[in-house]
Amino acid sequence: MKAHKILQAPIPMRWVGPIRISGNVLDEQLSVPLATYETPLWPSVGRGARVSMLCEGGIKTTLIDERMTRSILLEADDALAAHQAVQSIKARREELNAVVAQTSRFAQLIDMHSQIVGNLIYLRFEFTTGDASGHNMVTNAADKLIPWLLEEYPDLRYSSISANYCSDKKATAVNGILGRGKYVVCEILIPREVCERRLKTTPEKVVDLNIKKNLIGTLMAGGLRSANAHYANMLLAFYLATGQDAANIIEGSQGVVHAEVRGDDLYFSCTLPNLIVGSVGNGKGIEFVDANLTQLGCREPREPGANARRLAAICAATVLCGELSLLAAQTNPGELMEAHIQLER
């Protein structure tokens, strides 16, 4: 019966690049796979990639932080009991980590944060998770931590294994402020001449548009930590091509572009505080995904986490390529639509 058979949704995919990437994670040039129905994305990212090849060091990517989170919801008798329990729990991180260690070789509890509302406890566990994005690993860890906590603190009661203070796949501020996924910054310094010849624009125009559109425009829209034009498009295409849980583009889309004229050049940076990617886990065993990850050099024998960090750096650089290209296009009236019309044919 149809309803029980596993089928396939073959999304169009193309390799785009090469992109020149340097930084504290990798130093190479390589192409990236992008799966999308929005095929004008390919030449758009491709243009950014070509620019990267013309700039010294290409796109410098810096990995700042990494963690995966799960918040649980417990109830105490009142706020005071909640407060005392939280203080006690936070002081016992080593014991908690011993519980976590039973669930995974890779999961490690690195921090905890909490909020108390009335007698409710929102407790956010923050883990490193090796090469996995870590969704299941942290759920599994929480699943073991909860009974341990309920036994150690018999006055607490279970409310939920996920309390939305994680926050998974929802537009919130907590992920940017406390961290969730990889925090990556990409920077490129583009000579004016490259700007003019390849991007048909000037450093001044890109800087100006970024301020008025990405910073002020999003602000007026009531945006939440989202000063960019279309991070989401690149993230989606890269995530689909590499077997990621693409619903995490929601957090991923919350990042900020900062650009400046420096001397005669354009400094252009994309900060991505919430890039959730893994090189192992759900979906990674599918044949084409495995092939893509291998081709990207993210299936090498490395220390746990190194393949995932490499993937994050490549993903972030891809985002910069597409963001730069679209902003450049929007500085010129008419170019965007023309490009769409030409490319969709």
Added chain:
Amino acid sequence: MKAHKILQAPIPMRWVGPIRISGNVLDEQLSVPLATYETPLWPSVGRGARVSMLCEGGIKTTLIDERMTRSILLEADDALAAHQAVQSIKARREELNAVVAQTSRFAQLIDMHSQIVGNLIYLRFEFTTGDASGHNMVTNAADKLIPWLLEEYPDLRYSSISANYCSDKKATAVNGILGRGKYVVCEILIPREVCERRLKTTPEKVVDLNIKKNLIGTLMAGGLRSANAHYANMLLAFYLATGQDAANIIEGSQGVVHAEVRGDDLYFSCTLPNLIVGSVGNGKGIEFVDANLTQLGCREPREPGANARRLAAICAATVLCGELSLLAAQTNPGELMEAHIQLER
């Protein structure tokens, strides 16, 4: 060369259902295709679907509004000139609509909103776009409106064809407040007995969890109009299976669950103010997409827009199925992880 060849990313897909749907758009029972790497989603939505079959009228879906938006950015000499220009432009909607009509048979300008910042004008055009989600249609319309505006208002200057006040694929408040995509509300009244037998929970537990997790939890996370557990997962899978621009799950994820105990039953509703879907346009011509849309009954000869509204209602009902199922699971300690472990095998 690899970089130039179009390949495919075959995402696992399954038909789930049937779901019983009624309301002001359709009255049927039908299965839905879901493409995802997160395969536990299938049985989760499936459980919600089975519940829908046991409730009178199943899932009532009400379509409240539909529109697609594009904001442009213009500059005036100062705020006063900006204000006067905006007032004048808003008064000439019919003339603008004549310009829009040259670009599409389907696009129709139905409203305009604006923000003025210093001398900057953020002008948000709001269109109906027939059966298309409308991204390109509104870009095309804006592309023609801009030269017309610059000619009619020679003191205005072009700044950008997209000003982030649209807002496309970014976490903002404007889409929920002014509208973008289809605004759909889904409701279901679940007898206590069905709750207990099929969802292994009670109306009281679901209501309680919704308040503490979806409403208060998201609030504490600094969330923006996002009181739900995982709308994004169902949206992504449905969007991929039906050729949608899945980056729009970002807006789509911003919605609210409201649940109440009514008499002895559970009233459970999912409000989705920003559902961006189309039955024609980019991606819809791909063979499997076309087949899926046809199977869903969204390729019938109907008045413009009717197929897209049908698709939106089906999508929203699918979201409710998955949301209900996960919330029910989270009311029981341990169930979530067990389900994951069983299903992933």
Added chain:
Amino acid sequence: MKAHKILQAPIPMRWVGPIRISGNVLDEQLSVPLATYETPLWPSVGRGARVSMLCEGGIKTTLIDERMTRSILLEADDALAAHQAVQSIKARREELNAVVAQTSRFAQLIDMHSQIVGNLIYLRFEFTTGDASGHNMVTNAADKLIPWLLEEYPDLRYSSISANYCSDKKATAVNGILGRGKYVVCEILIPREVCERRLKTTPEKVVDLNIKKNLIGTLMAGGLRSANAHYANMLLAFYLATGQDAANIIEGSQGVVHAEVRGDDLYFSCTLPNLIVGSVGNGKGIEFVDANLTQLGCREPREPGANARRLAAICAATVLCGELSLLAAQTNPGELMEAHIQLER
């Protein structure tokens, strides 16, 4: 008994200025009263005022919009009934206005917006309210509209006279997007020489700081439409000195500074979308308030609303003075603290 006697809290107050103001509301130079415990505010605003006297036209203030709002909460049987009721109610604005007219000579219903959540109706009434800020006027109007609505739509049920979709004195996006209070933009063009001599800074430094602090800094803080340094301080002091409901500084603080180097000069603008002020109503009859309003020229015989608009323009210009002065100070390491130390003595 102490608990029943009305006492006084005498807040320190000083007149600061004169400020040179032009624009579509007034064209004058005048001093403003500021009541505050934070007395360094006086010289800070005073410095901005002196700058305004040295710039052509001083501070140009443009009033863009004015309205006061009240949202009510009604319940229907389901979302469809809610939708149909809202559509019908919106089509009967004239009838509603007749009901409103019974409650006040000045209140006039100019628009309505709504949100539907499940079967809940959030209905936002938007009024002009003459010279009053309008809090009570719109509550009174809502108080009469509700019974009328419940009689006309017997299937609707009362839930609340205020539904937080107004939104009064809370950090939300709706006020900026749909309007609440006066929407005022202030602009000034400051010659480089004035910048350097009076503000001890350069146009470039102020522009740079505004981008990095007000725009990006607030964004990273998860801010909501709040790209400014300290609008709130000036608003509080002005509101207290003129008998306003100063809790409305919460909405008032949500505004954006936009600055640019233009030629050799500094273009500096403060956009204040939610300035809630009145020249009549609660608190305005107190002797010193009345004297201050009179001194500001806001007690003259004018058409209804003109005195309040004048007050809003003056208030906004005052905000610009203080905002400019603090930003200038923060471009120089050490200046801020020195100023505080000197002034507090």
Added chain:
Amino acid sequence: MKAHKILQAPIPMRWVGPIRISGNVLDEQLSVPLATYETPLWPSVGRGARVSMLCEGGIKTTLIDERMTRSILLEADDALAAHQAVQSIKARREELNAVVAQTSRFAQLIDMHSQIVGNLIYLRFEFTTGDASGHNMVTNAADKLIPWLLEEYPDLRYSSISANYCSDKKATAVNGILGRGKYVVCEILIPREVCERRLKTTPEKVVDLNIKKNLIGTLMAGGLRSANAHYANMLLAFYLATGQDAANIIEGSQGVVHAEVRGDDLYFSCTLPNLIVGSVGNGKGIEFVDANLTQLGCREPREPGANARRLAAICAATVLCGELSLLAAQTNPGELMEAHIQLER
């Protein structure tokens, strides 16, 4: 000359109460001074106070956390240099604290958080500040930390002494998530009979209204951590009467009401994560302020910080009184306006 003379703005003030308060800070009953132009606030808070006297333990207040913050903005050469500098700085808290100690006997650096955007460093210092609210203390500390940092890290450059990642007097998420001011939770358990007789409502009605208005209504308004009806009103009046910097009601207004029916009673809680108050500092030397603080028992010889914590607990309990009273009123159609009309006479 008028512009140079210090005058007074005598705001109407009344003592309201007594309120019954218990918890981890104080256990007493006492009246509170409220200065406001909105005089209906007095009987509204008074009603809540009377309810507190009828409930066992009255209002239980729990102080969860306290800190005052200042963020500075530095620039590095690139993101990598920024990252390395931040890591190094965070590891040297003791050295930083030695610098801080030179500026105040009371300021103590207890934590640091950061954000990196391109090459920009937003560094948030978090201090305890004794009995002062701490605005000036942390500015002073930052003023000394900056030259120290610039000397220790010669590759960093000064950008601003305040980077809006603090955040002071602006609607943001960071304060709630990382902490700013006192974090206080107030709880009360109100017997049904008291609800009915004193508040003219039922536990069920209050719970229902809180969900639909404070939680869902604010959410639909695009609110930011602000699920309450009017915290701001009580905060403003209490702040003005006790010499606080009342512009901090902006952060203060960001809090959440959680209510439940428990057995036959109403559990009602107000969580206030960002209560910024001090018993010493700016404004506290003014005669009536000093008298009010003394009357509240906040000028006693106690360990540093104890008077300020006491003040915070009293303030929070006052907020609960007013919040409870207004919500109760809004459950009854017509009561709000009647109350206003009666009381304003």
